[in-house]
Structure formats: C-alpha cells, structure tokens
Amino acid sequence: MTAPPHPPPGPARPLPWLPPLVHAVVLAGGLYAGIVGAGPADPLVLGGFTGCLLLLAALDRAEHRRYPHRTPLRPALALLALRLALFAAASGLDRSGVSRALFVLLPLTAYFALGRRVGVALAVACAAVILTANTLWAPGWYARPAEVTDVLMSGLALLLAVSMAGVAVGEQEARHRLTHTLDELRDAHERLTGYAARVARLSTVRERNRLAREFHDGLGHHLTAIAIQLEKAEAFHERDPGTARQALAYARRSADRALDDVRQSVRAMRDEDGPEPFSLSAALADLVRHADAGPPAVTLDLSGDEQGHRTEALTALYRAAQEGLTNVRRHAGATQVRLSAEYGEHEARLVVADDGRGFRPDARPDARPDARPDARPGEAAGAGGFGLRAMSERLALLGGRVEVATGPGRGTVVTACVPRGPAPAAGEAGR
Template sequence: MSSTSVRTAGAARPMPWLPPAVHAAVLLGGLYGGLVTDGPVRPLRLTGFAACLLVLIALDRIEQRRYPPRTPPRPAALLLAARLVLFAAAVGLDRSGVSRALFVLVPITAFLAFGRRVGVALTVACTGAILLGNVLWVPRWYLRTDVVTDLLMSGLGLALAVAMAAIAVGEQAGRARLAETLDELRDSHARLADYAARVERLSTARERNRLAREFHDGLGHHLTAIAIQLEKASAFRDLDVRIAERAIADARWSAGRALDEVRMSVRALRDEDAPFSLSSALADLVRHVDGGSARVTLDVSGEERGYHIESLTALYRAAQEGLTNAHRHAEAHLVSVCARYGEEEARLVVADDGRGFAVGREEDGGFGLRGMRERVDRLGGRVEVEAGPGRGTRITVTVPREPVGAEAVPR
C-alpha cells in the first residue's frame, strides 16, 4: 500500500454510513407507521415528515463531500443545530414514534466533531430532555411500563451511540498512528539505504587508498631500489666487476621482495594471515640498500612480540619510504634507521644528512608521506617530520601496540 493510500485511510471520516442509514430507516419506518396506524392518513403530515428526512439525508451527503475527513467546529455546530430542528420537526410529524431514534445521532455527531466531553454532555442532555418530556406531558409516566421501558431503551441507545463513536475515533487514531509509523519506517529505510551506500563508497575509497599505499610503499620502493642498483652496476661494470655483480644481486633481491609483497597483498585481500617479523624485514631492507650512494645503519631495541601486524607493517612501510626518499631526493651520505619497541607503543626514526626541504612542503611532491600519514593516522599513531634546507630530514613514526580499529590479530 502506498503512503498516499495509507494517509487517506487514516484520515477518512469515521462511520460515514451511519447517519444516512439511520435517516433512511427512520424515513421508511415513519412512512410505514403513518400508513398503517389506526386513524385517517394525513398526506400533508407524511409529506412534511418525509421532507425533513430527505433534507437530513441531503445534509449528510453535502457535509461528507464538503468536509471528507472531519467537519470544522463552526460548520459542525451550525449543522448540528439544523439537524436538531429537523429532528424535532420529524418527531412532531411522525405518528409512529420511530423518529425518536434520530436523537441517537446527536451524541455521535457531537463526539466526532467536538470530542469526548461534548459528546458525553449531549448524551446526558438528550437523556434528560426525554425524561423531562415524559415528566411534563405524560401523567403518572413512572407507572406506565411502556414509557419507562422506552426511556430506558433511549438512554441505553444513547450510551451505545457514544461508545460506538469512541471506538470509531480510537480506530481512526490508530490508523493515523499506523500511517505515521509506516512513514517513519519508510524514511528510516531510505536513510539506512543512503547510509549503506555511503559506507560502501567510503569502504571502496578506503580500500582503493590502501591499495595505492601498498603499491607505492612496496612496489615503488623496490622499483626505485632496482633502478639505483642497475645504475650502480652499469657505472661499475668496467671499474669493479665485484661491485657491479653485487649491485645486480641486490636488484634481483629487490625484484624478489617486490614479488613477495605482491603475494602478501593478495593474501591480505583473501584474509589470509602471513607471518611477519619487522626486525628481520628491516635488517634485510638495510642490508640490500646499504652500499649505494649512502651509508645505511640500523639499530633495533625492545621486543616486537605482541604488536599487531598492521602496526609493524606501518613501520616497515615508513622505513621503505624514508630510505627511498633519502636515495632519490635527499642526496644523503648517511642514513640511520632506529626502531624501538616499548610497552605501549613502537617508534621508528629514519634520519639522513641530505639536503632536506622546507617544513610544510613535504607532501607537495608526491603520494609517499601523505600515504604514510594516512596509514599511521588510521591506526591511531602519529608522524612527525623535522627538516630544513641543508639540514637533512628526520621522520619519526609512532604506532600503538593495539591500533585503533585494527582488524589484524596480535602476534
């Protein structure tokens, strides 16, 4: 069911069929009673009675078409007054007495138009009016069984009418609440779908950035190392064959490491755990990078056991990036790599004596340091860069033992 149909159903007028049904029944009953009652038939009286009922039926039709959900208070009061006049006229013209049933509609109409208090008040007023009429115009009415029975039945009918109106109003309010609840559920579903789409987009962007960092930090570093070693081999080919062969061997090692890291990335995509030792990886890295244009030293202290793989990988990537920058951009002669494992966090420092750069512009030239910051920030760590023209560069990376939001299992 659409939201429009639910709202229409919830706002429909309660019991729109009841007044026309009562009016039609009273019209037929009054005409039948006027024709079969003892005594002469009075056409003018029957015609006037029928005219009152037909006007009442027309009023019902006009009101329901003019005010489909609910009649406003002012028109409702005017229509109720007009109906009371027509009810009284019909009762005066009716010889059968069936037209007194019209007053059952008074509390119902008042309840629907003005609320519970007015409906109950008019119920009591109608019951009192019927009782007062019997007291004034029926001698010793309390001794006549037919009058007392009629009075009791009239009061019971009015009470049932009010109860029916209360049930109808409650059902209408329930339908309205149901429509509101369905609208809220649709809105919540739409918001949830929007959030899911946003999460999917953010997850895709996050994974894309992660892969970009992996390729840059891993393959980028090794390809740079391969290029440097091949240039070294070419330069020493005629001067020192041993150095040239070692450079070629280091290039082969870098190519192998690049292949290993590609395989490691594939295993990570498949959620397959792989053993990793940062200390061994750093020693391997420094050993094969050392001996080029810059001297590289390594100092490791503390125990890496208990650290998450993501934290250790972030430090390794930072070391790769720092060494790559020192070889490609810094023109350094000495590069030091220092790793410290503490109780709560681990720290890696890569320092060189190269030409440095202006602080604040370290991310202008490429993806490296920006990707490093993104990787470390995601784990709840921090990256500090100290540099200056002609004063070298010092990169300090700190990561917690238990990264924020890490998905890896502690080693």
C-alpha cells in the first residue's frame, strides 16, 4: 500500500476561518467599488461577481462538511481547479482589483490539502502569473510606483500565506503527535499498573512461601522435639521419674527456643534492630548441644571459614540441618547422626547422615519403610515430603541444590550446597 504524500491529518482542518474572511472582504470591496465608483454600475456584472463569491463560500462549506480533516487527492485537485476558475471569473468582473487577493487562497488551500511542496509551487506559480500579466497587459509597470507596490504586496501576501499555512500545519501535526504520545503514555501507565499488581501478587506469594518454610523449618523442628520429649516423659513417669523430669526439662527448653525464634521472626518482619550477625557454626553447635542426650547421638564436624559466605545462604543451610534432624527423629530409627558443615572456596556444604533404616527414593512417601504406621500421605521424609521439598525450594532460590542418597537398610545422607557468590536473578533461580 502506497503511503500518502502528506502526514496524517490532525483533529481539525487548520485555519478554517481564513477563506470565509477573505471572501467577505473581497465581496465587500468589489461591491463598494461597483456601487460607489465612477460611472454607473452594471447590475449583471455585480450579480456575477457576487455569485462567484457566494459559490466560493458554499464550496468551502460543503468541502468542510464532507471532509472535516483533509480532502482526498482527487477531490482536492478538482476543487482546486474549480476555485481557480471562480477566482478568475471574479477578478474579471471586479472593477476594484481587490479580487486578486483571492489568489492568495490557492497556495494556502493546496498546502493544507496536497502538502507543502504543492503549496509552495502554487505560490511561485501565482507570483509568476502576476508578473507575466503585468508585463503583457501593463507595459512599463515597473516604472510606475503604484503598480510596483501592488506587485510587491501581492508577493508578500503569497509569502505570508505559505508561511501561515506551514505554521498552522506544523502546530496541527505537533498537537496530533502530542495526543498520540499521551495515548501511548496512558497505555503504558495502564500496563505498568497491571505489572505492579502482578509484582505485588508474586511478592505476596513469595512472602507466604517464605513464612511457610520458616514456620516448618523452625517451629516444626522445635515442636517435633517437644512432642518426642513429652512422649518420653509419659513413658517413663512411673518407671524412671528422673528420666521423665529430664525429658520435661528438654521439652520446656525446646518451647523456649521456639518462642525465641518466633520473636526473632517478628522483629525481622517489623524491621527492628535485628540480632547479632548470624553464624552457622555457632547455630549448629547450639542445635547439637540442645539435642536429646539419648539416641540418636549427634556429632558435629566443621571445616573451613564461613566468612565471605552470604548470610541468607548460611541461614538456609541451618534450616536444612533442622529439617534433617527432624526427619531423623521422626522416621529414621537411627542411633547415630553425623552433622557436618564445610565452607569451601566456591560453595558451602551441609551433610546430615544417619544410620537409620532408609527408604526407597522412588516409593510413595506414605509407603516408605521409614514412615510411621500412623503417618499421613506426604508426611514421611524424603524428596516427596514437604520438608525436603521446602528445603529444595529455599536453596534453589539461592542457586543451591539438595541431594538425597538413601536405600532400604542403608541409612540416609542429605547434602545441601549453596554457592558462595551473589544470589542469581529472580528469573534465573528456577531454571
């Protein structure tokens, strides 16, 4: 499809008031010269002159109603030829010579309808016609000041008409571009509003998932320890009151630690002054120290320097250690648990290894040998349980990974690794 020879039209035709004003002035001047001028006025001449001007006014009105923005090419050419004929007829019937002002409208109308090049070309052509007419029908005109002034004023009028048309079209196009830009900005604002709403929803989901992991890994660990100690106290309260009292003391201590974790989480969400900088080594040592003295026995091995590793990565490894010990206590039936942390040059690694009964990695969680008889589906340890799944999601957000090595009767080894470098972008974490 061929592009139009002119820019897209603006919201309205430029300078709609100018042609009617010129027609009215020319009609008034011609009638005044015909009625008041020397010699009797010919009614037919005045009637023909008036009819030409009225036809021009009607033609402008009809064109504006038919084409309120821009006249198409073919109708514009036809109307331009018709106007030229009416201008010539009015000039021939005019005794005052004021009708020559009508020719100023030719380049002006062509500029609006056909573009800048055609308008300028018509202005030059009109100036050439004026010079040629004076040369042919008024010999020696250049020696008469009045006629020289008349030619100069005609040329100046043509120049002003083209300049005015250029300014009007430029202003109209600028307004059209501004309107288009405002529409684009409005659309962009609506899209940004939608994106902000999506980001808010995603942020809410991420925060909800984070809190779910925090409650599961922190409170879940302590509540499991409390439940085990209470079961132990209930079992020994008659046979061995001392052991029962010790179990209750351990349960009370776990409840205090759970309360401390809740307070710390609330303080972090309120953005209050946080606790001391997190140390994974100290946290693991405290975790082992508060473990039950009975089976399973927990040992801790530390190697390397945790300085330089990200706090959020070390926190994730601590949550992995809590989840691993919780799973061992609930399901493994182990007697020994080895907890080790290694701070390497490129990544930090946490290993929780037990000598329990293990499970088949491909088995359903509620069908694994390490599941309790009263366990509900998905409650057992393993890759399909919520605990390890939450652990994997937490580490994946930090660019880390979780590996589970197990088998029936072979115990379970859970390895969690987090890179030392900066966290990946949000869009890359799930890849």
